[in-house]
Amino acid sequence: xxxxLALTLAPACSDSAGHDSEVSTGGTGGHAGSxxxxxxxxxxxxxxxxxxxxxxxxxxxxxxxxxxxxxxxxxxxxxxxxxxxxxxxxxxxxxxxxxxxxxxxExxxxxxxxxxxSGxxxxxxxxxxxxxxxSAPTVLENKSIRLNADAFDQHGAKVADRTVQWRTxxxxxxRVSSAxxxxxLRVGTVKITAEIEGVAGETTVTVAxxxxxxxxxxxxxxxxxVGEVRFLVASVVDNEGLPLLGRTxxxxxxxxxxxxVDSEGNLSAIAPGVATVAVEVGSARAETSVxxxxxxxxxxxxxxxxxxxxxxxGEVWCWGSNAYGQLGTGASGANVYAPxxxxxxxxxxxxxxxxxxxxxxxxxxxxxxxxxxDRLQLGRSGISSSAQPILVVPDPFAFVTSSxxxxxxxxxxxHAWCWGYNSSDRELGYPGETNYSSVPLQVASPVDxxxxxxxxxxxxxxxxxxxxxxxxxxICWGYNGYGQLATGDFSARLRPTSPFPGLTLDVFGTGxxxxxxxxxxxxxxxxxESTMGKLGNGTAGANRSNPVQVSNPGVAFVAFTxxxxxxxxxxxxxxxWCWGSNAxxxxxxxxxxxxxxVQVAGDLTFTQIAAREHQTCAxxxxxxxxCWGSNANDSTIIDGRLGIGRPDLVSVDVPTAVQF
Numbered sequence: 001x002x003x004x005l006a007l008t009l010a011p012a013c014s015d016s017a018g019h020d021s022e023v024s025t026g027g028t029g030g031h032a033g034s035x036x037x038x039x040x041x042x043x044x045x046x047x048x049x050x051x052x053x054x055x056x057x058x059x060x061x062x063x064x065x066x067x068x069x070x071x072x073x074x075x076x077x078x079x080x081x082x083x084x085x086x087x088x089x090x091x092x093x094x095x096x097x098x099x100x101x102x103x104x105x106e107x108x109x110x111x112x113x114x115x116x117x118s119g120x121x122x123x124x125x126x127x128x129x130x131x132x133x134x135s136a137p138t139v140l141e142n143k144s145i146r147l148n149a150d151a152f153d154q155h156g157a158k159v160a161d162r163t164v165q166w167r168t169x170x171x172x173x174x175r176v177s178s179a180x181x182x183x184x185l186r187v188g189t190v191k192i193t194a195e196i197e198g199v200a201g202e203t204t205v206t207v208a209x210x211x212x213x214x215x216x217x218x219x220x221x222x223x224x225x226v227g228e229v230r231f232l233v234a235s236v237v238d239n240e241g242l243p244l245l246g247r248t249x250x251x252x253x254x255x256x257x258x259x260x261v262d263s264e265g266n267l268s269a270i271a272p273g274v275a276t277v278a279v280e281v282g283s284a285r286a287e288t289s290v291x292x293x294x295x296x297x298x299x300x301x302x303x304x305x306x307x308x309x310x311x312x313x314g315e316v317w318c319w320g321s322n323a324y325g326q327l328g329t330g331a332s333g334a335n336v337y338a339p340x341x342x343x344x345x346x347x348x349x350x351x352x353x354x355x356x357x358x359x360x361x362x363x364x365x366x367x368x369x370x371x372x373x374d375r376l377q378l379g380r381s382g383i384s385s386s387a388q389p390i391l392v393v394p395d396p397f398a399f400v401t402s403s404x405x406x407x408x409x410x411x412x413x414x415h416a417w418c419w420g421y422n423s424s425d426r427e428l429g430y431p432g433e434t435n436y437s438s439v440p441l442q443v444a445s446p447v448d449x450x451x452x453x454x455x456x457x458x459x460x461x462x463x464x465x466x467x468x469x470x471x472x473x474x475i476c477w478g479y480n481g482y483g484q485l486a487t488g489d490f491s492a493r494l495r496p497t498s499p500f501p502g503l504t505l506d507v508f509g510t511g512x513x514x515x516x517x518x519x520x521x522x523x524x525x526x527x528x529e530s531t532m533g534k535l536g537n538g539t540a541g542a543n544r545s546n547p548v549q550v551s552n553p554g555v556a557f558v559a560f561t562x563x564x565x566x567x568x569x570x571x572x573x574x575x576x577w578c579w580g581s582n583a584x585x586x587x588x589x590x591x592x593x594x595x596x597x598v599q600v601a602g603d604l605t606f607t608q609i610a611a612r613e614h615q616t617c618a619x620x621x622x623x624x625x626x627c628w629g630s631n632a633n634d635s636t637i638i639d640g641r642l643g644i645g646r647p648d649l650v651s652v653d654v655p656t657a658v659q660f
Contacts, residue, residue: 127151127159130201132194137203139174139184141210142242142502147180149194149201165195171450172245174207184208186245213239215249215281218456218472218506220288221558221572222277223607224259224269225298232265233456234279234286235472235504241520242502243471250280259290299619303612304353305404306639310339310625310658314347314363317660320641321633324356325387326371332387337640337647338659344368344389352460353612354402359409360389365396367409375405376438377420392419393440403427403460403478408443414454414470416443424492427463429477431494444495446475453496461562462512472504474517482513483545484528490545499527499547509569511562511611516550516569524550524557524569532565533595534580540595551596553577561611563629568616569597574605576618576655584614584630585653600628601654615641618655626655 129152139145147166151159166176169191176182176192184207193202218233236247251261258273267277269292278287300311307320307327317339318327325332328342346368350361357371357378368389369378378385379392392409397417400409406420406427417440418428426434429443445453453475458467464478464485476485477496483489486499500519508517514528514535525547526535533540536550550557555571562568566580566587577597578587587593588600604626606618615629627642632650640647645659 125153125159127162127197127199128154130194130196130199132192132201132203135203136206138206138208139182140208141184141186141244142238142240143210144181144183145205147176147182147192147194147203147205149180149196151196151199162196167193167195169193174205175447175450210238210244212236212244212247212282212284214241215279215284215286216472216504216506217277217279217286217288218468218504220277220290220506222267222288222290223293224267224290225293226269226271228269228298230267230269232261232267232277232279233470233472234265234281236281236284237504237520241504243473243504245471247281252278252280253290254278258292293623299608299623299625300351301608301610301617301619301625302351302353302358302402303610303615303617304358304402304641305355305613306633306641307353307356307358308615308617308627308641308643309351309353309358311348311351311360314349316342316344316348316351316358316360318342318358319643319658321356321639324372324385326353326356326358328358328370328389330387332385335639335647337638337643338645339643346389350399352400352402352407354407354460355404357402357405359392359400359402359407361397361400361409365398365412367392367395367397367400369407372405375421376436377402377405377407379419379438379440381438399458401458401460401465403465404462406460408458408460408465408467409440410455410458410467414456415452416455416458416467417441418443418465421463423463423479425463425479425481426492426494427465427478429465429496443477446496446498448495459508459510461510461515464510464513466508466510466515468505468508472506473502474499474505474508476515479513480545482529482543484513484515486515486527486545486547488545490543507558507560509560509562511567512564512613514562514567516560516562516567517547518557519547522556524552524560526550526567532581532593534562534565534567536567536579536595536597538595553597553599559609561609561616563611563613563615565614566611566616566629568600568609568611570606570609570618574607574621576600576604576606576609578616581614582653584651586611586614586616586629588616588628588653588655590653602626604655613641614651617642617658625658625660627658628652628655 131150133148137145149164151162153159166180168176173188173190174182174184182205187207187209189206191202192205193200214237216235234249236244251265253259253261254276258271259275261267261277272292275290276287277290298313302309309318316328319336319339321335322333330343347363348360349363352359359369361367370386370389372385373383378390380390396412397409398412408416408418410416419437419440422428422436424434428441430441431444454470455467456470466476475496475498485497487497503520505517516526519525527544527547530543537548538551557569558572559570568578577599579594579597582593605621609618617627619625630651631642632638636650638647643658644656
């Protein structure tokens with residue numbers, strides 16, 4: 001303030017201060033004069049931009065000597081630059097030089113020191129390296145190891161509390177969770193990468209071979225006809241029952257003249273008789289029986305809600321309601337009380353029936369559907385029904401199953417595709433879609449990022465589907481309101497789920513809202529809706545979202561099927577057993593309902609059994625077909641779904657021969 005006051009009392013003689021974009025320059029002192037006054041103070045530079053250091057003002061130059069005047073006043077202090085952004089401290093201005101002595105004048109006063117800019121802010125912590133430990137670990141198949149990821153900044157200091165994203169280079173060899181837990185799936189090596197804020201680190205994980213505890217032949221025992229070929233699947237498991245992948249089985253037959261099997265597991269039926277097929281993996285061995293029948297026994301049942309079909313040697317025979325053309329006669333019309341043959345001229349190898357529609361895969365791998373189309377279940381939009389077969393897609397398929405108003409089919413690689421009815425319960429097994437679809441959508445795997453499941457078999461309920469993978473693992477998807485997905489709750493799932501994660505099953509069957517299967521130990525279990533005791537555990541209590549054991553009558557069940565309120569099974573001798581409601585003769589014997597299995601009347605033995613709604617049909621060992629239960633719809637209008645040729649019977653409570 002003193003310098004400023006002095007300037008108000010004397011004439012100004014100083015030059016103006018100069019400015020630069022980065023360095024501030026101090027003012028020049030005043031020239032000498034009579035009583036001349038020293039130059040104005042130098043003004044410091046503007047702030048350095050972008051972190052450049054602000055430079056303080058140059059030294060003010062004192063005034064020249066005044067002639068006879070008073071001492072020139074030196075320049076005021078140069079002002080240092082303002083704070084540089086992100087920069088170091090600015091350098092203060094040098095001391096101004098006092099003016100030369102004027103005659104009679106006093107010595108000019110030098111400028112004060114300029115003030116430097118303040119320091120810039122501290123630098124941001126940046127992740128520049130990620131280390132994954134342990135380095136190059138080894139884990140056994142089906143075992144897990146936890147990896148750690150550490151982040152380091154540009155100074156080499158560890159950075160904490162950063163989000164890690166984990167990924168694997170091959171989900172077939174090993175998978176990694178969001179917590180860095182790596183689980184070995186098959187023998188091999190895989191790169192596991194941890195990424196933190198765009199910086200990645202990795203380690204190589206080796207999956208080592210685990211010991212084989214047991215080998216299982218899926219879907220046995222087998223009933224074949226002469227000339228039939230079946231691909232056998234062997235599941236190899238460890239001591240915890242978890243599948244071991246990548247093993248090569250060795251196949252053999254006790255009588256190759258009856259049934260032969262090659263090194264790839266292709267089983268061929270040569271002549272009528274019984275043979276034993278064995279598989280070995282290391283020291284583990286499994287066997288199953290193969291019964292070969294004459295060629296006339298190539299038959300498959302397809303149960304709809306109001307109609308029934310039989311596939312025999314490529315021909316389709318159907319009976320029951322034909323309101324939408326679902327019987328394959330080429331026209332819709334009245335109910336049919338005995339089998340009629342399809343007029344399509346196509347030869348099929350797989351057949352299934354839904355509520356009011358039918359689908360099949362031909363011997364040429366073509367997929368067709370016909371009947372009702374109110375939920376796009378025929379794979380075509382814009383039509384309500386079709387009595388003629390509609391080619392769903394031109395792609396080849398191996399087999400098909402139908403739920404009430406949607407279908408699922410496996411392509412030649414075993415990948416499942418579904419179309420038709422859909423909702424927020426994901427009946428089509430596709431997480432990204434909740435609407436009906438006329439286009440088959442590929443069923444997702446239970447874990448995002450894994451390859452699609454390869455299915456060996458599929459079976460549909462009312463609004464859910466289950467299938468056995470090629471490794472014998474049960475996968476289910478769709479509606480879960482009764483616990484039929486066996487998730488331990490009744491909530492919907494976005495993706496398919498496994499009731500027995502990692503375990504191997506050999507047989508299962510679906511009812512409308514429940515499922516039954518043999519667990520890995522061979523124990524028969526059921527889960528889902530429990531009305532009328534159809535779970536077979538001796539009670540008709542609450543619905544079960546976890547498996548409950550069936551009260552076993554001392555036999556081994558080898559096949560399961562179910563309707564709305566009943567369940568049926570075949571034992572290893574071919575005898576049929578049923579449990580649940582018997583209001584319409586569903587149990588195949590007179591009497592009340594049963595909450596435990598009871599044997600079907602008639603002392604018949606069967607090779608195949610199928611149920612839907614309130615009725616059951618089965619193929620006897622001699623090739624004849626029997627049905628029992630309801631012969632009418634819910635309004636007791638007789639539609640002939642049993643095929644027994646009796647338009648006067650609402651139901652029958654013992655196996656009754658279908659009238660071909």
